Amino acid sequence: MKRKWIDLFLFYSTVMIIFSGIVLYIMPHGRVAYFTGWTFLGLGKDAWDNLHVIFGILMVIVAIWHIVVNWKVLKKYLIAKESLFSLAIVVFIIFGTVNNLQPFKAVSDFEEYVKSLWPQNKYQIPIAHGELLTLNDFCKKLGINETEALKTLKKNGISAELDETLKEIAQKNNKTPVEIYQMIKNLKKEPTIKPKFMPGSGMGRMSLEEFCKKYHIDINKAIYNLKERGIKADKKMTLREIAFKNNLTPIDIAEIASQ
Known part of the structure; x- marks a missing residue:
């Protein structure tokens, strides 16, 4: 009876983990999803995040239950040669993923490509998580007269x-934050603020060339700025690769390159 319940819980939890994992893999970046009001099957980013976490926790609990019930059999497996082989594969995957090696890098690169295909990416997101700012603060940060807005x-x-x-204004009027921004963006006064590079934006997966093109930065000047700081970089290298080799973060590389 116990095994029957374990198998059923594992099956349904696995289905939900796989499905929510696929959604999170292909969805737009967080800053885009939040600001444009992105949804899939009627659920937003937070809902999919929560589903993935809750079913992940349920799966961990059921997995522990499974280990306890089947411990005698599992103990025999752990001392078999297959156990060492399995462990070696797991360690290799961890090492390859952390160090951004192929073929694991290709998985990350493909995720970035899929995320970039969403039509929401056509919108310029002025401030990361700007939907959480009051209209007053949002306008001040962008140089917009709040009364005119x-x-x-x-x-x-x-x-x-x-x-x-x-976000509150958008929800109250059955709009998205980006639609509210589109109505007032032409009130912005020049000069516009310098773009801020935020963690979690997927920037690390961009090549230096792609980064410079997106933020209208001269590639030669970017390479020169990096070289002045003792950082060797090629335009085809990703910001993450450059950062990893120089014990920095992709955000550090972005800031130096854009000076």
């Missing part, structure tokens, strides 16, 4: 207050 939104039939976040 409020007037513009109301002219477009949007109910809003300066102390409400973009």
Whole structure:
């Protein structure tokens, strides 16, 4: 009876882990998903994250239960030569993934490619997690007159207050944060703020050439800036590869290259 329950829980948990894992693998980057109000099957990024975590925890509990029930058999497996071989494969996968080696790098690169295909990526996200800022703070950071922004939104039939976040305004008006931003972005005064490079943006997987093209940075100047700091870089290398070789983070490389 115990094994029957274990098998059923493992089966359904595995199905949910696989499905939610695929969704998280292909979904847009977090900053894009949040700001554009991305959903899949009616669920947003947080919902899919929560499903993946909860079923992951359930799977761990059931797996421990499975180990306890089948410990006598498993103990024999652990001392067999197949156990060492399996362990070696696991260690190799960990090492290859951490050090960004092939074929594991290809999996990460393909994820970045798939994420870039979403139409939401056509929108310029001005501030990471800007949807959590109040309209007042959001406008100040972008150099937009908050009074004019409020007037513009109301002219477009949007109910809003300066102390409400973009997310709250969007939800109240059945819009997305990016749609609210599109209504007021032309009120932005020049010069615009210098882009801030945020962790978790997928930037590390970009080649130096791709990074410079996206942020309108001269590639030769970027390489020169890096060289001045003793950092050797090729335009085809990813920011993560350059950072790893120089004991830095991709964000550090982005900041130096864009100086």
